[in-house]
Structures are given as C-alpha cells and as structure tokens.
Amino acid sequence: MKRLLSLVAIIAVILLVVHLDRKASAAAARPLDLEGSLLNVKIPDYVESEMVDYTGMTISFNPEAHQANWVAWELTAEEAQGEEPRNGSFQQDTRVKGCPSPADYRHSGYDRGHLAPAGDMKWSPEAMRESFMMTNISPQAHTLNAGAWKKLEEKCRQWARRDSVLYIVCGPVLTDEVKERIGPTGVIVPQRFFKVVLAPYANPPRGIGFIMPNGAVEGGMQRAVVSIDDVEAVTGFDFFSALPDSIETIVESRADFNGWNRPR
DNA sequence: CGGCATTGTAAA
DNA sequence: TTTACAATGCCG
Numbered sequence: 001m002k003r004l005l006s007l008v009a010i011i012a013v014i015l016l017v018v019h020l021d022r023k024a025s026a027a028a029a030r031p032l033d034l035e036g037s038l039l040n041v042k043i044p045d046y047v048e049s050e051m052v053d054y055t056g057m058t059i060s061f062n063p064e065a066h067q068a069n070w071v072a073w074e075l076t077a078e079e080a081q082g083e084e085p086r087n088g089s090f091q092q093d094t095r096v097k098g099c100p101s102p103a104d105y106r107h108s109g110y111d112r113g114h115l116a117p118a119g120d121m122k123w124s125p126e127a128m129r130e131s132f133m134m135t136n137i138s139p140q141a142h143t144l145n146a147g148a149w150k151k152l153e154e155k156c157r158q159w160a161r162r163d164s165v166l167y168i169v170c171g172p173v174l175t176d177e178v179k180e181r182i183g184p185t186g187v188i189v190p191q192r193f194f195k196v197v198l199a200p201y202a203n204p205p206r207g208i209g210f211i212m213p214n215g216a217v218e219g220g221m222q223r224a225v226v227s228i229d230d231v232e233a234v235t236g237f238d239f240f241s242a243l244p245d246s247i248e249t250i251v252e253s254r255a256d257f258n259g260w261n262r263p264r
Numbered sequence: 265c266g267g268c269a270t271t272g273t274a275a276a
Numbered sequence: 277t278t279t280a281c282a283a284t285g286c287c288g
Contacts, residue, residue, distance in 0.1 A: 086270085111272055119270085146271045146284045154270090216284095 037242035038167045038198065039072040044236050047174075052096055052135055056127030057116040059135050062174065063098025066187040067138045070171040070237065071115040080160040082122030088132035100134050104183025113140030115170050117153040138172045139182055139189045141215045148217035148224065149193065152210060155221065156197060159260060163199040163206075169239055170195035173211070190214055194231045196239050198251065207240070207251035208260055221257075228252035 039058045043049060049069055052059045057073040090102040090112050105112050115136050121127035130136075140149065160166040172190030180189040195210045209231040210224045217224055228239055229252045240248060 106273090114271085117271095140272095142272065142283060146282095148284095150271060151285075 038200070038240055039074065040242070041070050041072060041169055042238035042241055043069055047236070050096060050098075052093070054127070054130040054133070054136075055124055056121045056130065057136065061096055061099065061135050063096075065172070065174050066098050066100045066104075066185050067190075068115055068135060068171050069174065070169050071136055072167070072169040073116050073120065075120050075156065075160040075166045075168060077161045077164050079120065079123040080157040082124070084122040084125055084128050086118050086122075086128070088118065088129045090132050090134060090137065093133045093135045096135055098185075100183060100185040100187050102134060104185045104187050105137075105139060106183075108139060108182040110139035110182060110189060111142050111145040112137045113145040113149070116168075119153055119157065120168075138193070139187055139214075140193070143216040144193070144212060144214055148212055148221045152195060152212075152221045152224075159197070159199065162264070163202045165199070165201055167198040167200065167240065168195065171235075173234060175234065175236060192234075194235060196228045196231050198228075198240055198243075200243070200247075205247055205251050206260060207254060208257065209255065225255050225257045227255040230255070 041060065043060065047069060048062050048064050049060045050063060052061055057071050059071050060069040061067070062069045090105075092101040093099045102112065112134075114131060115138060116131055118128060118131045121131045156166060156168060171194060172188070173192040173194055174188065174190065176191045178188050179191065181187060182189060191214050193212050193214065195212075197208050197210075199206045207228050209226045209228045210221065211226050211231060211234060212221075212224045232238060232252070240252070243251065
C-alpha cells in the first residue's frame with residue numbers, strides 16, 4: 001500500500017512538473033515536438049514546387065502558376081501581439097524561378113493579396129519585409145482581400161493569443177480550371193482560396209478549414225467553414241501529417257466554427 | 265450615419 | 277517617396 005501511495009505521488013509530481021513547464025515557456029519544451037514538421041505540407045509529385053524559407057513563413061512556390069502552392073507559418077500568442085508597423089514594398093524574389101514582379105499586377109483589377117498576412121509578422125522587421133515578397137502574394141479581388149479574408153486573419157490572431165500557438169497554411173486553389181491570367185508573366189487568377197488552422201496545444205486539439213471564393217463572401221467567414229479533410233480533397237494536399245494519427249483524424253474531420261469561438 | 269483602422273491602388 | 281483616394285467592416 002505504501003508503495004502504491006508513493007508511486008501515485010511520484011506520478012503526480014511528474015504531471016505537475018510537466019504542467020508547470022508547459023506554462024513556463026511556450027517557446028521551450030512543448031508536449032509535441034513538431035514545430036518544424038507541422039510547417040511542411042505533402043503535395044502530389046506532379047505539382048511543381050520550389051521551397052523557399054523566410055524568417056516568418058515557409059513557402060512552396062509554383063513556377064507555372066507564378067504564385068505559391070501553399071504558405072505555412074507558426075503564430076504564437078506573443079507574435080500575434082507584435083508592434084512592428086506595417087511597412088514594406090512588394091518585391092520580386094529574384095532567387096525564385098517564375099516569381100512575378102509587382103508590375104504584373106498593375107491595372108489588373110486585382111489586389112496583391114498577402115497569403116501570410118503582414119499583420120502576423122509584427123514581431124520582426126525582417127519577417128514584416130519578407131511578407132511583401134511576391135512569392136507570398138496572389139491575385140485577390142479587393143472584396144475578398146479587404147473583406148472575409150482579412151476578417152479571418154484577424155480572427156486567427158485572436159485565436160493565437162488564446163490558444164498559445166497556431167499553425168496556419170493557406171494558398172490559392174490551383175486545381176480549378178484556369179480562366180484568367182494577368183501580367184506579362186501570366187499569373188493565374190485563382191477562383192478560390194483555402195486556409196487551414198491547427199491549435200495543437202489546445203485541450204483538446206482543434207482544427208478547422210476555410211474555402212472562400214475570390215470575391216465577396218456572403219454571410220461572412222462562417223459560411224466558408226469546412227473540415228481540413230475537405231480542403232485536402234479540394235487541393236490534393238496533406239496537412240499536418242506529422243501529427244499522431246489518432247489526433248490528426250479527429251482534428252481534420254471537424255468543421256465546428258462555434259467550437260473555435262468559446263472563451264476558453 | 266460618420267469616424268476609424270486595415271487592406272489596398274494610383275498619380276505626381 | 278509622398279500624397280490622395282477607395283472598399284470593407286466595426287463601432288458609437
């Protein structure tokens with residue numbers, strides 16, 4: 001009996017230490033050691049891709065579509081409260097084959113829409129500048145860019161502050177039929193955009209997906225909610241595959257917007 | 265409704 | 277680079 005009691009006590013101490021450690025520093029030991037791998041997305045072999053790493057984001061760039069296949073980044077609670085002002089100019093990343101110049105978008109009728117938002121890069125001047133690289137830009141209708149897309153970006157920053165850490169991946173849907181291209185370079189104008197969001201350290205872990213038309217979203221972001229499985233079906237990509245299967249299955253099957261908007 | 269913030273475009 | 281303008285959405 002005494003041995004049992006001491007065993008229980010030891011376990012309790014271990015659990016307490018782990019708990020305190022988690023609270024002590026979000027940047028240090030996390031229950032899942034996945035920081036790097038969660039920023040990778042599996043895409044089909046036939047999809048062209050050049051990987052580009054920046055300070056605040058990782059990009060799979062498609063030289064034929066002249067924009068990203070996907071952009072992934074981690075957003076911590078601390079980062080979401082950065083103070084760096086929005087400044088930067090759209091710039092071609094000359095290191096990347098197929099990257100358009102800002103001029104390709106001029107008078108096109110479309111915004112140079114950030115994929116990873118400048119608003120998520122306020123924790124670092126470097127990350128802020130790099131967010132204006134054309135590798136991180138897609139042609140977006142202004143109604144989307146300044147509408148539901150922007151609202152979703154703001155919502156994600158709220159969620160990050162509450163849930164400690166978010167992993168976010170977004171991009172154009174490039175599996176749709178190509179109906180329009182802009183500029184001398186021929187940048188494809190996507191008809192839809194996707195975004196997937198994971199809160200791996202929430203209890204329980206949560207995931208959600210969005211697919212929005214390249215235009216006004218009637219009814220707001222709620223109307224664009226889908227499961228991550230749905231986004232995978234549309235894009236052909238595989239998100240967050242580094243998660244343990246038991247967690248990935250649950251997290252990627254839900255499309256529960258209300259579950260993301262409870263206080264805690 | 266007007267004021268404000270954010271995300272942009274365009275001209276000089 | 278600086279300046280002006282525009283669309284969206286929130287807030288009072």
